[in-house]
Amino acid sequence: xxxxxxGTGTGPVTLRRGLPAGTERRAAELYWDAxxxxxxxxxxxxxxxxxxxxxxxxxxxxxxxLLDGRLVGLAGYQLDGRALTGGSASAVLRAYGHLRGLHRLxxxxxxERHPAPGQLVMDGIAVDPGVRGRGVGSLxxxxxxxxxxxxxxxxIRLDVIDTNPRARALYERRGFTAVRTEPxxxxxxxxxxxxxxxxxxxxxxxxxxxx
Numbered sequence: 001x002x003x004x005x006x007g008t009g010t011g012p013v014t015l016r017r018g019l020p021a022g023t024e025r026r027a028a029e030l031y032w033d034a035x036x037x038x039x040x041x042x043x044x045x046x047x048x049x050x051x052x053x054x055x056x057x058x059x060x061x062x063x064x065x066l067l068d069g070r071l072v073g074l075a076g077y078q079l080d081g082r083a084l085t086g087g088s089a090s091a092v093l094r095a096y097g098h099l100r101g102l103h104r105l106x107x108x109x110x111x112e113r114h115p116a117p118g119q120l121v122m123d124g125i126a127v128d129p130g131v132r133g134r135g136v137g138s139l140x141x142x143x144x145x146x147x148x149x150x151x152x153x154x155x156i157r158l159d160v161i162d163t164n165p166r167a168r169a170l171y172e173r174r175g176f177t178a179v180r181t182e183p184x185x186x187x188x189x190x191x192x193x194x195x196x197x198x199x200x201x202x203x204x205x206x207x208x209x210x211x
Contacts, residue, residue, distance in 0.1 A: 013073075013136055014066050015143050019059035023071045027062070028054035030074060031085070034126035038161065038193065056087035063143040065127070065136045072131045075140040076123035078115055079151060084123050118154040120147070120203075125167070141174045148203045156201045161193035168197065176201040 019027055028050045032039070036046060043049035061084040065073035076084025115121045122144055127136045148156050158176065160168045168178075176199040183195045 011068055013131070013134065013139065015139055016064050016066060017060075017062075017143070017147065019057060019062050019064060019074070020066075020071070021059075023064075024054040024057055024059075025050070026071045027057060027064075027074055030071065030126040030128060031076075033129075035124060052087065053085060056085065058082050058084055058086050063140055063147065065131075065140060067131060073125070073127040073136040073140055075125045075144050077144050077147065078113070078121040078123060079147075079153075083121075113157075113159060115157065118152075120144070120151065120153045120156050122156055122158040124158070125170075137170050138174055141171075145201070145203060153203050155203055158199050159196050160199060162195040162197070163193045168199075171199050171201075174201070 031053055032046060032050050036043075036049070039049070040046075043052060061078065061082055062074045062076050064071055074084075078084075113121050122141075125137050125140050127140075145156060156176075158171065160171060172178075178197050178199050181195055181197045184193065
């Protein structure tokens with residue numbers, strides 16, 4: 001699903017924690033634009049996936065970027081057993097039916113990542129195409145890092161797939177280091193990627209590029 005990037009404005013980008021009320025659909029569209037290729041086999045078609053995501057977001061597990069009051073970026077994180085994207089197994093079965101839903105649940109299980117003690121897991125960054133290149137991703141990462149510090153986490157962890165080198169480059173600039181790459185050739189035909197790299201950043205450590 002494409003996004004309408006017109007009228008994104010030229011003013012300063014502001015940050016806030018939590019999804020503003022009424023932006024759930026917009027957040028789901030941003031998220032799907034960023035991750036729909038990966039999540040598509042589990043949640044397609046888009047006209048069903050976006051409403052499903054919007055209905056099951058945990059608003060307090062996001063940091064958001066706003067431009068002229070419009071949501072233009074967000075980063076989700078997982079902490080204390082809750083992530084930005086929710087939706088129980090029963091919710092998936094209700095939305096997609098029992099026969100197709102079981103298959104989708106198995107695919108969704110492949111994306112599950114749980115924090116170790118002292119970790120905050122970042123679920124990824126989604127930025128409106130109209131404001132990319134303006135440092136929004138870096139701002140979101142640093143706000144997630146601030147959340148981690150306030151919650152006394154020792155490190156932030158994330159996973160990046162091999163078909164998203166742009167995201168990996170951003171994470172490296174912001175101080176993340178790759179610690180493990182897991183080849184997943186069995187997923188290339190199904191989900192479109194063949195390896196997942198785990199990256200970590202110590203809380204309090206800034207990236208090489210200053211904001």
